[in-house]
Amino acid sequence: MKLSKLAAGAAIVSSLAVTALAHGGATGIVKERMDGMGVMKQSMKVLTPMMQGKTPYDASVIRNEAEKIGGHAGEALTKLFPEGTHGKPSEARPEIWNDWDGFAGLAEQLRAVSEGLVLAADNGMMTTDAGQGTSLMGGSMMGSGMMGSSTMMGKVPSEKELSEMPADGVFMMLSQTCSACHTRFRAE
Numbered sequence: 219m220k221l222s223k224l225a226a227g228a229a230i231v232s233s234l235a236v237t238a239l240a241h242g243g244a245t246g247i248v249k250e251r252m253d254g255m256g257v258m259k260q261s262m263k264v265l266t267p268m269m270q271g272k273t274p275y276d277a278s279v280i281r282n283e284a285e286k287i288g289g290h291a292g293e294a295l296t297k298l299f300p301e302g303t304h305g306k307p308s309e310a311r312p313e314i315w316n317d318w319d320g321f322a323g324l325a326e327q328l329r330a331v332s333e334g335l336v337l338a339a340d341n342g343m344m345t346t347d348a349g350q351g352t353s354l355m356g357g358s359m360m361g362s363g364m365m366g367s368s369t370m371m372g373k374v375p376s377e378k379e380l381s382e383m384p385a386d387g388v389f390m391m392l393s394q395t396c397s398a399c400h401t402r403f404r405a406e
């Protein structure tokens with residue numbers, strides 16, 4: 219990967235340091251789920267600059283990375299969180315097991331949205347140029363409430379709806395799903 223921006227380089231260096239600390243000698247299933255999360259993070263690092271128009275749009279790369287994320291989502295994710303596996307060095311919060319449905323729901327949402335991104339990979343982006351804001355599907359989607367935080371209030375578009383959205387719109391939902399779960403279920 220070519221890093222053009224100093225800021226991007228600095229962010230990666232600092233996140234490597236955080237990861238080294240956070241693993242804190244984790245073993246077994248805790249290590250396994252951290253590794254799975256790490257794979258997803260790598261995929262996000264490939265997809266994020268592409269969705270910002272900083273690297274060339276490549277539908278097959280999008281499909282490939284979205285499939286990787288999907289493979290670590292849903293039950294593949296929840297089965298790595300058996301009850302009581304919080305506490306150092308894990309950053310998992312005990313809330314996971316007090317609100318298992320909420321946790322499993324977000325894991326399933328991640329699976330569904332990453333599958334949606336596989337299907338939307340050929341759709342191109344809503345914003346053709348950084349800041350230009352040209353919508354492939356007209357302005358209607360922005361107004362329909364499919365985008366933005368309202369999506370995260372529980373209503374995820376169907377697979378068909380996702381498959382018809384611009385790829386960067388689906389990607390936005392994907393990264394919001396990561397954050398939503400971390401905010402609720404991962405310790406700072």
Ligand SMILES: [Cu+2]
Nearest residue numbers: 237240241252
């Ligand atoms: Cu770790």
